Amino acid sequence: MTRTHLHRGVDxxxxxxxxxxxRLTPAEARAAQERGALLVDTRTETQRAEQGELPGAIVIDRTVLEWRLDPASGVNIPEAVGYDVEIVVVCRQGYSSGLAAASLRAVGLWRATDMVGGVEAWIADGLPVHQGPADVRR
Known part of the structure; x- marks a missing residue:
């Protein structure tokens, strides 16, 4: 087998x-949040400054996402109370959030998903943003 056969590619x-x-549309993600789902924003600080903050979202850096949301990690956020918590991961355009949601499902958070089109779609749909402060969890 050659290395070419091993190259899967990001797509x-x-x-x-x-x-x-x-995957949820922005309106569906907002509705999920209203019924108690965690809306988790993984955008960088720069992206959030440019695009605005999502009301009620919890900001978690992608590098610690699994640990903060796994209820058994010992360093989880208080809202991560079980493996059946509904989680909607959001990024700028809806690409990295798909990978993040899959990683959360692999941890056992079976209801984790992401939002189609990311915050760009949220804004295009006229959903609210604000300039802060954000609920940043480290």
Whole structure:
């Protein structure tokens, strides 16, 4: 087998991550948040400054996402009370959030999903943003 056969590419990786996931539109993500889902924003500080903050979202850096949301990690946020918590991961355009949601499902958070189109779609749909402060969890 050559290395070419081992090269999957990011598009294939993303397609596999999204397979079987019920991705939400911005309006569906907002509705999920209103019924108690955690809306988790993984955008960088710079992206949030440029685009605005999502009302009620919890900001968690992608580098610690799994630890903060896994209820058994010992360093989880208080809202991470079980593996059946509904989680909607949001990023700028809806790409990295798909990979993040798949990683959360692999940890056992089976209801984790992401939002189609990211915050760009949220804004395009006329949903609210504000300039802060953000609920940043380290």
């Amino acid at each position: 294939r990786l993303l397609a596999e991550a999204r397979a079987g996931s019920n």
